[in-house]
Amino acid sequence: MTIVINMRDRIDERKLRVAARLIREGKLVAFPTETVYGLGADALNEKAARRIFEAKGRPADNPLIVHIAEFSQVYELAREVPEEAKMLAKKFWPGPLTIVLPRREIVPDVTTGGLDTVAIRMPANEIALKLIKLSGRPIAAPSANISGKPSPTTAEHVADDFYGKIECIIDGGETKIGVESTVIDLTEWPPVLLRPGGLPLEEIEKVIGEVRIHPAVFGKKVDVAKSPGMKYKHYAPDAEVIVVEGPKEKVKRKIAELVKEFKEKGKRVGVIGSESYNADEFFYLGETVEEVARNLFKALRYMDKAKVDIVLAEGVEEKGLGLAVMNRLRKAAGYKIIKAD
Template sequence: MKRETMIIKSEDLVGLKKAAEILKSGGLVAIPTETVYGLGANALDEEATKKIFIAKGRPQDNPLIVHISDTNQLEDLVLEIPEKAYILMEKFWPGPLTLIMKKCEKVPDIITAGLDTVAIRMPNHAIARKIIELANLPIAAPSANISGRPSPTDANHVIEDLKGKVDAIVDGGRTGVGVESTVVDVTEDIPTILRPGGITEEDLLNVFSEVNVDPALKGKNKDIIPKSPGQKYKHYSPNAKMKIINGELHQMINRINKLYQEFTQKGLKVGILATEQSKWSYPCDITIVVGDRKNPSTIASNFFNSLREFDRMNVDIILAEGVEKFGIGKAIMNRMEKAAGFDIENL
C-alpha cells in the first residue's frame, strides 16, 4: 500500500524532530550518512524493522547495521565490548566503520538474521547523528534503495526507489564517501574484514599487526551465512548487464573499444565507465567519467551515481574499467564485481 512520503530538508530542525518522532513511533525514515543514504527504523522494535525488509524487498537472512550517536547506546546492543573494538572506536568513530560484536537479548533476531552477533557503527554525518540523538534510539539502517539496486548517494536516488514506501526522506544532498562502511568482525582474536569500505585494510594494519580478510570477498559463495550486509547476494546492480575489463590502462582501452564495436554491431546500446585518464579514448556520447585513477576516492564517491546515470540512458550493457585493488580500490572493486555479477575479463 502506498503511503505519503514527507521530504525533509536537512537544515529544517523542525523537520528533523518530526523525522525522529516518526522513528520513535515505529515508522521508516531515509537519512543521509557520509557513506550512502540509509533506511532507518527503531532497531529495538521488531515490527518497525520488519518494515525495512518489506520496503526494500530485502531477504530476511541479510542482517542490518545498527547506527548509534553515542557509545552509551552500546549497552542496549552488545554483551561486551572487546578491547579491539575500543581501539577501533577510538581511532575511527564516528566514521565509515562497522563493528561486529556479540549481541544482547534486547536486539531483535530480525536485525541479526538470527545470529548471535550484531553490526554497529557511529556515522560521521551531523544530520544522521542529530536524528539518532533526537530519537534517542539506536537506528537500524541498510542502504535506502530497492534491494539489489545501486546504493543511493543522493536524495533523488532514494526518492526514485522508495517514495510512497517510506514515511519520510531527509534530503542531505550528495554523500561523501560514496561506498558503504567497512565491516570488521572483532569477536575473534584477529579482526576480520567482512566488507571493504571507506576505512581500508591498510588503515586497519596501521592499528593492528594482523588483519584477516573473509574468504567470501574473493568471489561468489551462495552457501555463505552472512554476518554482514553485502556478503551473499547480488548487489548494487544497474538495469543493464555489466562487464569489467581488468588490465593495464592501454589494454583495457583497446579491449573495451573492440567490445564496443562488437556489441553495437549486434544492435545493443553500450555504456562505457571510464576514468579521467581514458575519457578521450571512447565514443563520448555513451561514456561516463566515474573519477580519477590518481584519486580513487573520487571513483568511490561517483560509482553508484554513474550506474544510475546509465539506467537513465537505457543502455543494454556497461563496459567498465577495473581499478587497482589497493586502499579504497578494494571497496570499489568489491562493489563493481557484485554489480557485474562477477562478469570479469582479466587481460
C-alpha cells in the same frame, strides 16, 4: 505520503524532530550518512525493523547495521566489547566503519538476520547523528535502495525507489564517500574483514594489526552472511555489467574493442571509467580512487536511466578505497570479468 525534508543548506532541528518522532513511532525514515543514504527504523522495534526488509525486498537473513550516536550505546547492544573495538572506535568513529560484536538479547532477531552478532557503527554525518540522538533510539539502516540495486548517494536516488512507500526522506545533499562502510568482525581472531568500504583496510591494520579478508570479499559464496554485501547480489543496474581488469593501457584497448563489437551487434553500450571509447553513454568516474568511489553508484544509476544494454567498467587497483570499488563493481557485474592481459 512521503515527507521530504530539505536540509542541504542547514540543519533545521525542528523539522528533524518530526523525523525523529516517526522513528519512535515505528516508521521508516531515509537519511544521509557520509557513505550512502540509509533506510532507517528503530533497531529495537521488531515490527519497524521488519518493515525495512519488506520495503526493500531484502532477504530476511541479510543482517542490518545498527547506527548509534554515542559509544556508550555499544554496551546496550553488545554483550562483549573487546579492547580492539574501543581502539577502533576511538580512532575511526564517527566514520565509515562497522564493527561486528556478540549481541545482547535486547536486539531482535529480525535486526541481526537471526544471528548471535550485531553490526554497529557511528556515522560521520551531522544530520544522521542528530536524528539518532533526537529519536532516542539506535537506528537500523541498510542502504536506502531496492534490494540488489545500486545504493543511493542522493535523496533523488532514494525517491526514485521509495517515494510514496516510506514516511520520510531527509535530503542532506550528495554523500561524501559514496560506498558503504567497511565491516570488521571482532568475534573471531584474527579479526575478519567482511566487507571493504569507505575506511581502507590498511588504516585498520595500523590500529589492531593483522586482519584476515573473508573469501566472500572476492566472490566466494557463503551460507551465512554476518554482514550486508556478503551473500546476495548487490549494486546491480538493470543492464548487463562487465568489468575489464588489467594493466591500464590494455584495459583501454580491450574496452574499445568491446564497445565496437557490442555496437555492431545492435547493443546500446555504456562505459563508466576515464574515457568514452565512442560508447552510446559515458560516465566519467574521476581521476582519484576517492572520486571513483564517490561517483560509482551514481554512474550505475545513470546507466539505468539511459536504458543501455551493456555497461563496461574500467577496473582499478585494489589498494586503499580501490578494494571497496572493485568489490562493488564485481558484485554489480555478477562477477562477469574480462582480463585484459
